[in-house]
Amino acid sequence: MADKRERRDGGELRSVWLRPRRTSKEEPPLSLARIVVAVIAVLDEEGIERLTMRRLAERLGVMAPSLYWHVDTKDDLIDLAVDAIFGEQSPRGQGSLHWREDVIAVLSAWRATLLRHPWAAAVPARRRPAIGPNFLAQMEILQATLASAGFTGVRLSAATWALYNHVMGSASTESALQITDEERRVGQELLRAHRDRYPTLAAQGYLYDDDWDGSFTTGLTYLLDGLQAQLDRTA
Amino acid sequence: MADKRERRDGGELRSVWLRPRRTSKEEPPLSLARIVVAVIAVLDEEGIERLTMRRLAERLGVMAPSLYWHVDTKDDLIDLAVDAIFGEQSPRGQGSLHWREDVIAVLSAWRATLLRHPWAAAVPARRRPAIGPNFLAQMEILQATLASAGFTGVRLSAATWALYNHVMGSASTESALQITDEERRVGQELLRAHRDRYPTLAAQGYLYDDDWDGSFTTGLTYLLDGLQAQLDRTA
């Protein structure tokens, strides 16, 4: 009883005996794998700007600085999380008859993953190159499919990046532009109010789509048609 | 002289008379326009993660909270900056004979702007819809060009977003993946070391391009070919 000390946080009294002991809580110890799972959970449930070391630590039944034993920096956590979700889809390669269907299959799985974790699409655009093994594996599948279709050299590179930008871009655009019906209404009114300045946008009636899947698929068709044309040209 | 008071910052002595008077420094007063210029300067020179209210205020010869008289939040500053740079290019519309050249002209100017301000491309992917007047004006030009080419309805929408994602995506990819020769060398070694897992990437020799302009142009060609095919189909 004489051991009680005053702590500055809230001025409440806490004794050593009342301090929560981790061992008594049956929490398993930390590990990189457990941490990454928790990071993804926080990102999925609360969004990227709510991911903090302390919140993450709390979810793991641990104090924030403990995380730094397993990880150098918070950015590492996000890199790990991004790579982890790219590992969710099974890395199957070319199975179909035509390269076109293979590309569609690969990118659709890719897109589904990105929409399942809406925070993910915007990350690679902001950071140094993603070189996690799962991400590289996906790139390998995509590029291998294109290579087997006949692309080589700079044309292979351009085709890869064009498709990459299409999936990542459309997913991040879609995630960022999730707006309520009310916001959409306000936006349309804004456009109509300035219909002299934005006649086409106002006539189209909306700028922010509501059929993102359709836009993705149609856009992908354009891209694939263009790629096919390239193949026909060189063949 | 008796007026000297001790301040807590550094414990140094500062008197009212020595306090810097803004009027004596000939600094013009704040204005939204001056602030936005300063924001862009900080972003260009120091990058987005170095943009802080205090640093920005210092550049303006002002204390940080003063900014909140002109602006509600830091995000507003970034929104304003993004829209401002989209106003740099003159909003000229269709001038050429063929829609294809018009699209190329619009997107090239767009791309040049984004590369001049490498922080900008990644921003719209992260936030709520950009509805600044300059941004909308660019979208209007792009969509009007496509509409005049014959696109309507969902196909117009898909075409717009596909081109949008291509410019934004390639610019942000390029900006994020600016790596040194050393890093590129390390990356290539990493790929070669795991060439069993990534045979195509390893054979290609590099994942992160060094000819971004070429990739952009070639990718755009693919897209435009696909769009042309769509027009031919419906015509």
Place this chain on the structure above:
DNA sequence: GAGACCCCCTAACAGCGTTAGGGATGGCTA
């Protein structure tokens, strides 16, 4: 039994965005 290593802890730092509220200035009104 000693020592080394692993792994989590407490405490604290500097920096962040933002708010509360004070006070000087300048133009408008009585």
Place this chain on the structure above:
DNA sequence: TAGCCATCCCTAACGCTGTTAGGGGGTCTC
């Protein structure tokens, strides 16, 4: 001319952030 009100910048401080310093208990090795 006196008072008032809006404008616009200031000081002070809040709670939160990522991160570091350093302590100490547990376990495994010799």
